[in-house]
Structure formats: C-alpha cells, structure tokens
Amino acid sequence: MTALVALTGGIASGKSSAARRFSQLGIRVTDADEVAAEVLAAGSPALDQLCDVFGQAVLTPSGDYNRKAMRELVFGDERALQQLNAIVHPAVRERTQALLAEPHDKPYQIWSIPLLLETGQQGIPDRIVVVDLPEALQIQRVIARDHVTEASARRTLSAQASRKARLAVADYVIHNDSSLEALDSQVDYLHQTLMDDFT
Missing domain, CATH: 3.40.50.300 (P-loop containing nucleotide triphosphate hydrolases)
Structure with missing residues (x-):
C-alpha cells in the first residue's frame, strides 16, 4: 500500500x-486544484448543479466555470459558500479517492x-x-x-x-x-x- x-x-x-x-x-502528485478544475469542467454534473443554484453568472461566455465570479458571489455570504462547498467538495473527494487508489510504484x-x-x-x-x-x-x-x-x-x-x-x-x-x-x-x-x- x-x-x-x-x-x-x-x-x-x-x-x-x-x-x-x-x-x-x-x-x-495528485493536485486538489487540478481535480477541482476537472470536476468543474464544462458540461460536468457539478458545474450543472452550480448553475442550477447560482445561475448562469458562474459561467464564462464560452461556458466554462468562472472561478472569479463564483468567488465574488460567495464572498461574505456564509450560506452561499456552504452551498458551493456542498456541491464541489463531495465531487472532488470522490475523484481524488479514485486517483489516490491507483497503483503507484x-x-x-x-x-x-x-x-x-x-x-x-x-x-x-x-x-x-x-x-x-x-x-x-x-x-x-x-x-x-x-x-x-x-x-x-x-x-x-x-x-x-x-x-x-x-x-x-x-x-x-x-x-x-x-x-x-x-x-x-x-x-x-x-x-x-x-x-x-x-x-
């Protein structure tokens, strides 16, 4: 192991x-930020969920995740931050666990x-x-x-x-x-x- x-x-x-x-x-090296970017790729279930909760403001014009806009939406808003974390963190954890479980020499x-x-x-x-x-x-x-x-x-x-x-x-x-x-x-x-x- x-x-x-x-x-x-x-x-x-x-x-x-x-x-x-x-x-x-x-x-x-498994990078949590890279995993988060993968989980929030255009068309991903997690990004679709964010759009359902926060609207199209979380997307760039090209349909990608707009991290800067999301940061501004949740800054100082504890409830919004909790909603964001409830969507993103489980998806990131699941993907991370899969990557960490892969064999390594x-x-x-x-x-x-x-x-x-x-x-x-x-x-x-x-x-x-x-x-x-x-x-x-x-x-x-x-x-x-x-x-x-x-x-x-x-x-x-x-x-x-x-x-x-x-x-x-x-x-x-x-x-x-x-x-x-x-x-x-x-x-x-x-x-x-x-x-x-x-x-």
Whole structure:
C-alpha cells in the first residue's frame, strides 16, 4: 500500500513549487486544484448543479466555470459558500479517492491540498508536510503574484487556516523564505526521509 503524504500551505506559500520537485523525483502528485478544475469542467454534473443554484453568472461566455465570479458571489455570504462547498467538495473527494487508489510504484505519493485543514481532512494522510513562510513575506508574494492590494491579500489569508494551526498538524515543515534552490534542496532531503520511512 502506497503511503499518502499531504502537502499543504497557505496561498503563495510555494506548494506548487514543492509539488513540482516531488514530481521531478518520480513521486506521483495528485493536485486538489487540478481535480477541482476537472470536476468543474464544462458540461460536468457539478458545474450543472452550480448553475442550477447560482445561475448562469458562474459561467464564462464560452461556458466554462468562472472561478472569479463564483468567488465574488460567495464572498461574505456564509450560506452561499456552504452551498458551493456542498456541491464541489463531495465531487472532488470522490475523484481524488479514485486517483489516490491507483497503483503507484513508489513507497509514497503526494496529495497537494491547500485546504486540508479547512475541509477537515487532516486525519486522512499518513504524514502532513506544510510549506511555510512568514506572513509578511506571504503577503508580499500574494500582492506580486495576483496583482492585488495588501487589504485584499490579508482578506484571503484571514479566510484560510492560520499559520499556527497548519504548523500544529505538520509532521514536516518546508521553509520557503529563501530561494527556489533552497526549497528544492529541502524537498530532496524530505524525499529521502519519506522513502526511508515507508520502505
């Protein structure tokens, strides 16, 4: 049985870079965001359900899922957010479980999931890896990457699990407050540790 290692972290923490490195090392990565995109593809049952609940505003002119419009619809509206989650989360979980169950020739696999704590799934993986950085640097990176205001970046952070909560569940921490090379080096070291753990 291939062990399951969750890779998580806040927005702009460097999860994608860490996941890329694990993949380069031959480890299968199942990305929750990619699964969500697949589940919400044009014509999918989940997207049809969203249209039934929220109307055509959740679609782009070409009929694809309009993530930005959906975010604006649910922002500050707890009931709308619950409706969204009730449709999307079960579909994503079902598809994720199918992908994670596929045979893999390595002792462990990576499940890249930004909202591990927020969705209450921290009890599922065998190990949890948190990509961490100081909040001030995280805010700088969100502003630079997404071209948003500091207030908007802080709002996004406040909607996620706190840094303290993530670190409290971490088995391993990757510190991403330096260069990409430093992050890759930490992933390489952790990869060897996990290979030793599960063989």
